[in-house]
Amino acid sequence: MIILKKNALTMRKTLVTLVAAVGLLAAAPALAAGGAQHPRSAGFSFEGPFGTFDQGQLQRGYKVYREVCAACHSMDLMHFRNLGEAGGPFYDPHAASPAENGFVKTLAAEVQVPDIDTETGEAIMRDATPADKFPSAYPNATAAAAGNGGAAPPDLSVMAKARHDGANYMYSLLSGYRAAPAGLQIRPGQYYNPYMAGDMTPFWTGEGHAPPGGFIAMPPPLAAGQVTYDDGSPETVDQYARDVSAFIAWASDPRATERKQAGFGVMIFLFLFAGLTYLSYRKIWKGVAH
Numbered sequence: 323m324i325i326l327k328k329n330a331l332t333m334r335k336t337l338v339t340l341v342a343a344v345g346l347l348a349a350a351p352a353l354a355a356g357g358a359q360h361p362r363s364a365g366f367s368f369e370g371p372f373g374t375f376d377q378g379q380l381q382r383g384y385k386v387y388r389e390v391c392a393a394c395h396s397m398d399l400m401h402f403r404n405l406g407e408a409g410g411p412f413y414d415p416h417a418a419s420p421a422e423n424g425f426v427k428t429l430a431a432e433v434q435v436p437d438i439d440t441e442t443g444e445a446i447m448r449d450a451t452p453a454d455k456f457p458s459a460y461p462n463a464t465a466a467a468a469g470n471g472g473a474a475p476p477d478l479s480v481m482a483k484a485r486h487d488g489a490n491y492m493y494s495l496l497s498g499y500r501a502a503p504a505g506l507q508i509r510p511g512q513y514y515n516p517y518m519a520g521d522m523t524p525f526w527t528g529e530g531h532a533p534p535g536g537f538i539a540m541p542p543p544l545a546a547g548q549v550t551y552d553d554g555s556p557e558t559v560d561q562y563a564r565d566v567s568a569f570i571a572w573a574s575d576p577r578a579t580e581r582k583q584a585g586f587g588v589m590i591f592l593f594l595f596a597g598l599t600y601l602s603y604r605k606i607w608k609g610v611a612h
Contacts, residue, residue: 359516359534361487361494364564368489368571371586374579375572378553380411383569386549386562388433391478394470394540396458399479400573402430403452409579411569421452433457471511471539482567482574489571491517496563499542503533512537 367376384405387397405412406423417423430450435457439446450457460466466474482488494517502514505528520536544559551557555565572578 357521357532357534358519358536359494359498361490361517362498364490364493364567366489366564366568366571368568368578371582373582375409375568377411377413379565379568380572382551382553382555382561383565383567383572384411384429385551386544386566387478387569389549390543390562391566392456393459394466394475395478396460396475397456397479397573398458398477400456401452402426402433402450402454402456404573404576405429406452407576409576410572423452426452430454473539475540478570478573480574482571488574489567492567492570493563495538496544496567497560504528506533508537512539513541514538 367373367379403420403423403426404410406417406420406426407413410420412423412425412429413420414423414425420426430452433450433456434447435450435454437446437448438444458466460469460474463474481492485491495515498517499513499515502508505526506514506522507525507527508514514533514535515538516533516535518536518538522532522535526532544562546559547557549557549562555561
């Protein structure tokens with residue numbers, strides 16, 4: 323009887339521990355979110371198992387990145403030739419290769435990159451070629467941090483993969499700057515954004531609960547009319563944020579469309595294979611008791 327009681331007590335403690343562990347795991351996402359407001363949906367064309375990137379949107383997004391975001395943020399994993407690859411913003415099926423794409427050559431030549439003179443050995447600046455990486459605005463991370471209040475701007479190469487609901491998160495953040503609510507103590511050089519992870523409780527002096535979101539050191543980067551679109555699309559903050567978020571999402575996973583198409587083909591194959599396997603089973607074991 324004593325042994326049974328001890329076993330029951332041990333089992334009860336184990337169950338309590340498991341329930342507590344599950345509760346902590348369930349609360350982890352909420353704690354990690356820091357009270358940030360859930361990202362708004364931008365209705366991107368590439369969402370879902372059959373979604374594809376809109377080439378026109380990618381072209382506009384690249385223009386916003388080059389004229390606005392590239393002033394601070396790097397994309398170290400991107401080369402200009404990537405822009406001309408299949409599914410990319412400037413893909414041309416008639417080009418011999420992405421490096422021979424005329425659009426890509428023109429876009430690369432608009433940017434200056436550092437190099438070394440092969441005759442004198444001195445540092446020079448030259449027009450970029452499709453083989454070059456996207457240049458960084460700063461020579462190194464230390465200079466980037468020094469120019470931005472002590473924190474280097476994050477690289478955007480895989481930003482859509484580094485954030486939950488990446489594209490929608492970036493869209494919401496870029497278009498979601500708000501004036502700080504009355505009662506929120508905000509320091510100079512900081513900006514309030516409800517989609518930025520953080521905890522406003524220590525800085526909240528108003529009534530009720532602290533507002534969602536957090537502080538961000540990046541000033542609102544987008545303004546209406548800031549970038550000129552050649553296709554007549556609206557030149558608004560919302561459209562800029564939508565387009566550049568789509569471009570960064572593509573840069574983070576440029577083979578996404580190919581993977582989706584391959585996955586669909588694999589699913590069809592598995593379905594047919596399962597059907598053939600079942601029919602073979604019925605044929606072989608027909609009339610056999612088992």
